[in-house]
Amino acid sequence: MRLAPAVAARLLGTAVVVLGVVAVVLFAGAWLLDVSPGLPLLVVAMLLFALGAAGLVLLTRAYVVRLTEDGYRVRFVRGAGATRARWVDVEDAVTTYVADEPCVVLRLKDGGSTTIPVTFLAGDKERFVEVVHERLMRGRGLRRL
The missing domain is CATH 1.10.287 (Helix Hairpins)
Structure with a gap:
């Protein structure tokens, strides 16, 4: 994005x-x-x-989040936590508010996390959340019905 x-x-x-x-x-x-x-x-x-x-x-050309089939990478977000991880290393993804900002938090299996403020993203924020969940499911080898 x-x-x-x-x-x-x-x-x-x-x-x-x-x-x-x-x-x-x-x-x-x-x-x-x-x-x-x-x-x-x-x-x-x-x-x-x-x-x-x-x-x-x-x-x-600048992006905040790059989602690939294998994982993700985050840039330009101070305090994001882990700036990259593979989908297999992600425990779950949740939406929440951090400092009154709507965010997507990717919680990692090792206890770390990545916080992505959706206000940093251009485009449809709800679609971004859907794509993150789809990639997470695919990374676990699951398919949406």
């Missing part, structure tokens, strides 16, 4: 703030060292290009 646009915007907003701080430091350093402002301008232009490329990737 892709990254929700609101989450991508939040990540890009943080990057813009960091870029602003870097630009101020570069121009202050150039002014203090009496260096031509052309060098900091060039660096800021390159950083803006990198920011645009990162935004394009975040909005078109």
